[in-house]
Amino acid sequence: MPLNTLLKALPPVPSYPAPRWEQLRRVPIDDNGERLMPMSLAPSPIRVFPAYARLGIPGAIPECFVREGVYRALLAAARSLPDGIGLIVLDGWRPWRVQQYLFDTLHEAIHHHQPDLSEAELLERTREFVSVPSRDPLAPSPHLTGGAVDVTLCGADGLPLDMGTLFDEALPASHSDYFEHLETLIPQQHKARDHRRLLYHIMREQGFTNLPSEWWHFDYGDPLWAYYGQHSHAHYGAAELDTIENRWRRQLG
Numbered sequence: 001m002p003l004n005t006l007l008k009a010l011p012p013v014p015s016y017p018a019p020r021w022e023q024l025r026r027v028p029i030d031d032n033g034e035r036l037m038p039m040s041l042a043p044s045p046i047r048v049f050p051a052y053a054r055l056g057i058p059g060a061i062p063e064c065f066v067r068e069g070v071y072r073a074l075l076a077a078a079r080s081l082p083d084g085i086g087l088i089v090l091d092g093w094r095p096w097r098v099q100q101y102l103f104d105t106l107h108e109a110i111h112h113h114q115p116d117l118s119e120a121e122l123l124e125r126t127r128e129f130v131s132v133p134s135r136d137p138l139a140p141s142p143h144l145t146g147g148a149v150d151v152t153l154c155g156a157d158g159l160p161l162d163m164g165t166l167f168d169e170a171l172p173a174s175h176s177d178y179f180e181h182l183e184t185l186i187p188q189q190h191k192a193r194d195h196r197r198l199l200y201h202i203m204r205e206q207g208f209t210n211l212p213s214e215w216w217h218f219d220y221g222d223p224l225w226a227y228y229g230q231h232s233h234a235h236y237g238a239a240e241l242d243t244i245e246n247r248w249r250r251q252l253g
Contacts, residue, residue, distance in 0.1 A: 003082050007194040012180045016212040025139040027223040028233040036065040036146050045086035046078045059097030066092040067146040070220045073206040080202050084156040091150040094143035099133040106130050128213045129170040140238035147222030147236040164192030176215040
């Protein structure tokens with residue numbers, strides 16, 4: 001099927017409310033022990049661009065790690081794309097230090113531009129795009145589990161397709177369904193809407209759920225996935241990267 005025909009046939013991105021974080025904290029976690037796998041091992045049409053390391057974010061690592069089940073689901077999603085379209089992985093498992101940095105940076109930026117917000121309002125606005133840093137085994141931040149992943153689409157030349165906003169832009173237009181609610185769209189917005197639909201549906205077909213405020217953020221196996229997918233429990237809790245140092249510590253007791 002020609003790409004334009006496929007894009008026109010895709011249904012809209014559905015609308016979902018923001019997560020209720022207190023309810024999310026009550027999702028049971030039964031970690032299945034899957035390893036963190038480097039996405040750089042994946043063949044075409046997956047590309048890997050560790051965005052935070054490239055931006056010089058403190059503590060960011062130059063690789064995108066995900067749980068093995070996420071790795072396989074991402075590969076299946078990428079292989080379902082039309083010829084000439086690829087999937088770029090921008091972030092996966094995230095060290096706590098990076099999560100803290102991203103949260104604090106956005107929190108301060110919002111406070112600077114909207115100083116009259118109450119602390120509760122400021123927290124809600126920050127959580128819209130960055131979850132609270134948490135290593136709590138009962139309620140870890142999604143990216144600390146290896147089940148959350150940030151992705152976008154690219155063309156045959158490897159350049160990202162237009163998705164309407166940039167990755168990590170903390171704007172209302174970054175909400176996955178934003179273009180579905182505009183009464184009139186200019187041609188460029190039509191393209192962005194169709195690209196979001198394509199990304200959303202190829203990921204959903206492989207079992208991912210989407211965070212409604214971020215077109216790029218998808219979950220598989222973590223508590224956010226269980227919450228939006230209405231699963232009885234999550235398969236992934238907080239994970240640690242299996243470094244050489246950690247292996248030595250285990251071997252030495």
